[in-house]
Amino acid sequence: MYDLILIRYGEIGLKGDNRPFFINKLISSIKTICRPLGEFTVQKSRGRIFVIPENSTAQYLSRLKKIPGIVSASPATAVELDFPAVKKAALKMVQKKLTEIETPASFRVQTNRANKDFHLNSLEVNSRLGAHILQNTEGLTVDLENPELTVELDIRSKNIYLFINRIPGPGGLPVGTSGRGLLLLSGGIDSPAAGWLALKRGISLEAVHFHTPPYTGQRARQKVLDLTDKLSESGVHIKLHLVHFTEIQRAIKKNCPEKYLITIMRRMMFRIASRIAEKNDLQVLVTGECIGQVSSQTLENISVIRSTANLPVLRPLIGYNKQEIIQLAKEIETYNISRRPHQDCCTVFVPKHPATRPHHEEVVRAEKNINPDQLMENIDEKIEIIDFEQ
Amino acid sequence: MDEIYLDNAATTRPLSEVINRVTEVMENDFGNPSSLHHRGAAAERHIQQTRKFLATLLEVKPGEIYFTSGGTESNNLALKGTALNYKNRGQHLITTQIEHPSVYNAFKSLEETGFKVTYLQPDSRGIISPQQLQKALKPETILVSIMYVNNELGSLEPVSKLAQTIKNYSRDIFFHVDAVQALGKIPLHPQQDNIDLLTVSAHKINGPQGVGALYMKNGMMIKPLLEGGGQERDLRSGTENTPGIAGFLPALKNIPKQVNGGSTDEQLASLKQFTIRQIQNTISRVQINTPQQSAPHIINISFPDIKGEVLVHALEEDDIYVSTGSACHSRQKINNRILKAINLSEKYLEGTIRISLSALNTKQEMEHTVHKIKEKIDYLNI
Numbered sequence: 001m002y003d004l005i006l007i008r009y010g011e012i013g014l015k016g017d018n019r020p021f022f023i024n025k026l027i028s029s030i031k032t033i034c035r036p037l038g039e040f041t042v043q044k045s046r047g048r049i050f051v052i053p054e055n056s057t058a059q060y061l062s063r064l065k066k067i068p069g070i071v072s073a074s075p076a077t078a079v080e081l082d083f084p085a086v087k088k089a090a091l092k093m094v095q096k097k098l099t100e101i102e103t104p105a106s107f108r109v110q111t112n113r114a115n116k117d118f119h120l121n122s123l124e125v126n127s128r129l130g131a132h133i134l135q136n137t138e139g140l141t142v143d144l145e146n147p148e149l150t151v152e153l154d155i156r157s158k159n160i161y162l163f164i165n166r167i168p169g170p171g172g173l174p175v176g177t178s179g180r181g182l183l184l185l186s187g188g189i190d191s192p193a194a195g196w197l198a199l200k201r202g203i204s205l206e207a208v209h210f211h212t213p214p215y216t217g218q219r220a221r222q223k224v225l226d227l228t229d230k231l232s233e234s235g236v237h238i239k240l241h242l243v244h245f246t247e248i249q250r251a252i253k254k255n256c257p258e259k260y261l262i263t264i265m266r267r268m269m270f271r272i273a274s275r276i277a278e279k280n281d282l283q284v285l286v287t288g289e290c291i292g293q294v295s296s297q298t299l300e301n302i303s304v305i306r307s308t309a310n311l312p313v314l315r316p317l318i319g320y321n322k323q324e325i326i327q328l329a330k331e332i333e334t335y336n337i338s339r340r341p342h343q344d345c346c347t348v349f350v351p352k353h354p355a356t357r358p359h360h361e362e363v364v365r366a367e368k369n370i371n372p373d374q375l376m377e378n379i380d381e382k383i384e385i386i387d388f389e390q
Numbered sequence: 391m392d393e394i395y396l397d398n399a400a401t402t403r404p405l406s407e408v409i410n411r412v413t414e415v416m417e418n419d420f421g422n423p424s425s426l427h428h429r430g431a432a433a434e435r436h437i438q439q440t441r442k443f444l445a446t447l448l449e450v451k452p453g454e455i456y457f458t459s460g461g462t463e464s465n466n467l468a469l470k471g472t473a474l475n476y477k478n479r480g481q482h483l484i485t486t487q488i489e490h491p492s493v494y495n496a497f498k499s500l501e502e503t504g505f506k507v508t509y510l511q512p513d514s515r516g517i518i519s520p521q522q523l524q525k526a527l528k529p530e531t532i533l534v535s536i537m538y539v540n541n542e543l544g545s546l547e548p549v550s551k552l553a554q555t556i557k558n559y560s561r562d563i564f565f566h567v568d569a570v571q572a573l574g575k576i577p578l579h580p581q582q583d584n585i586d587l588l589t590v591s592a593h594k595i596n597g598p599q600g601v602g603a604l605y606m607k608n609g610m611m612i613k614p615l616l617e618g619g620g621q622e623r624d625l626r627s628g629t630e631n632t633p634g635i636a637g638f639l640p641a642l643k644n645i646p647k648q649v650n651g652g653s654t655d656e657q658l659a660s661l662k663q664f665t666i667r668q669i670q671n672t673i674s675r676v677q678i679n680t681p682q683q684s685a686p687h688i689i690n691i692s693f694p695d696i697k698g699e700v701l702v703h704a705l706e707e708d709d710i711y712v713s714t715g716s717a718c719h720s721r722q723k724i725n726n727r728i729l730k731a732i733n734l735s736e737k738y739l740e741g742t743i744r745i746s747l748s749a750l751n752t753k754q755e756m757e758h759t760v761h762k763i764k765e766k767i768d769y770l771n772i
Contacts, residue, residue, distance in 0.1 A: 214766075
């Protein structure tokens with residue numbers, strides 16, 4: 001008998017011949033995220049992954065529930081194929097659970113007998129084990145339809161796995177199964193949420209942030225580092241490219257019409273992001289853009305800005321409302337970091353009346369004043385790289 | 391040039407004597423002052439030494455000094471403790487619009503429990519007049535709290551006259567003074583000045599952080615904030631911060647003799663005047679917000695079309711450390727309550743910085759700083 005964590009995955013099961021690839025990526029995320037917790041082994045068994053820690057399973061769940069690809073996880077006990085041993089383990093598990101919940105509570109037993117050689121069938125296991133639990137505990141009643149507790153048994157070839165709790169994971173696809181993208185990360189609420197949605201669809205990410213010292217300070221920078229660190233809790237390694245953007249922003253402010261400051265600034269960001277993506281073999285840009293939220297997010301601006309990117313731009317939040325984004329940011333625990341009140345580069349030079357319907361040719365003409373190609377020439381020297389991994 | 395630290399109203403560099411003393415006490419006299427054995431007694435002696443020295447400095451009795459965790463706690467204890475203990479006499483309190491948050495928010499919290507509070511508005515220099523205080527006093531008034539030196543502007547309040555105004559009206563009204571920015575810069579004589587409660591803090595005078603004291607006149611009773619083992623004569627439960635309190639002593643001893651003797655710190659005051667002149671001579675568009683009647687260490691200035699926060703970051707690139715106002719504010723994007731109270735014009739509200747000096751600063755440093763401010767402003771103005 002030993003304790004372990006049983007992990008279920010969903011969509012991966014649909015992927016036919018690619019399944020081993022998807023499962024191995026998921027296992028790689030699991031290993032990355034659990035490494036700091038000590039020694040453990042990972043086993044694959046049809047439709048399940050088992051994480052078997054050398055010590056307690058306690059700390060593993062809070063980490064595993066953030067890994068894309070995991071549908072749910074359960075702390076479980078593995079017992080040999082022996083019914084008396086199952087009764088003993090199940091009773092112990094239920095008694096522990098009873099100290100954590102309010103009683104009276106209703107329960108049932110549910111058995112999945114993948115191993116047809118086991119001498120009792122599912123119904124026999126359910127009724128016998130249910131009776132045993134009922135006789136030896138207080139405060140439990142039976143409810144087969146809508147129980148508050150379900151004691152589950154998974155009978156497999158070598159072991160029987162017993163568990164009560166199913167902790168939901170994010171679902172989606174394991175990170176790294178859908179290619180590589182570059183996330184444009186500001187200090188705001190939207191971009192980390194967009195990054196998370198990309199990760200959840202299996203895209204592995206690097207991130208780029210533009211900072212403007214002395215207009216932005218150390219704490220604004222720290223905020224972005226903390227956001228990247230938080231995103232890496234989904235079991236991925238994230239490389240953050242920090243671009244020293246001051247000179248470019250000042251050049252724009254000095255030489256371009258005020259109403260186009262933001263449009264041209266964002267065009268420069270997309271140029272630089274494209275360059276970083278190309279150098280690092282990243283296939284798409286990912287942004288937190290969302291229609292109509294601010295003046296630079298009109299369709300006209302999105303289109304004028306996008307034209308300086310020479311690879312596809314994914315905008316996972318495009319159909320979200322602000323409240324929905326905030327809700328998501330709270331779920332992935334980036335909201336409180338984003339709310340720290342430090343100026344970021346987008347609030348440094350804010351025009352009073354930014355153009356909401358910029359004319360493409362006019363913007364391109366205005367942009368000539370700063371000579372974008374020349375500004376791009378020594379951009380590589382202005383990028384600092386920081387690696388994040390849990 | 392090495393680092394130039396000009397944020398001394400936020401906190402100060404501890405003296406090496408302070409660091410040594412804190413370390414020594416932690417190493418050798420780690421006992422609990424309440425313990426009966428000699429380790430306890432040794433720890434208690436350190437606390438009594440500082441208590442006695444501070445009492446002598448303030449010209450009060452050692453029994454009137456209570457150690458706390460700092461200015462914030464001393465202020466909360468003095469205000470809530472007095473209001474709650476004497477609420478049967480009346481429920482009206484008076485303070486100002488420019489107090490430190492630990493006073494201002496303590497009053498806000500008392501308001502929620504039913505007290506009426508009058509917040510006096512200062513003049514454009516940040517100064518409260520005895521006449522306006524006189525008008526605010528009522529038969530129900532039980533407590534007045536006015537700071538000695540404003541932490542953002544440096545304005546020096548006429549504390550002794552304000553006290554007279556109160557006591558002429560009624561001997562039963564208590565007067566609390568937050569003297570956190572005054573200790574070591576301005577002579578403090580609470581008894582002579584009719585002050586009933588006075589707050590000081592160690593880390594503003596090159597002492598350790600986490601140590602403060604409250605002077606409370608003998609005969610007053612206030613309700614403690616913390617229930618516990620009854621340390622500090624039942625006023626402040628919790629095991630005393632012995633190393634911190636011991637480390638306060640060298641900082642107190644370092645206060646210039648003339649301040650003890652009854653005048654302000656002239657050396658610091660002349661460094662401040664020198665800096666203000668440099669600023670006026672070097673920078674064309676600048677407003678000095680600190681009035682003539684001010685403490686010797688704080689200079690508050692504003693520039694149009696510049697964000698104070700940005701100027702702070704620009705100066706730190708050259709290892710010069712100033713602040714945008716009180717440290718408790720600089721991380722919140724709230725409109726500055728104190729600058730609004732003095733009706734600072736809209737175009738200066740955002741572009742304000744505070745330079746706060748210590749005896750460790752030199753004329754050369756100040757010349758260099760003003761030169762750098764000019765350079766940064768020219769750079770930032772595009």
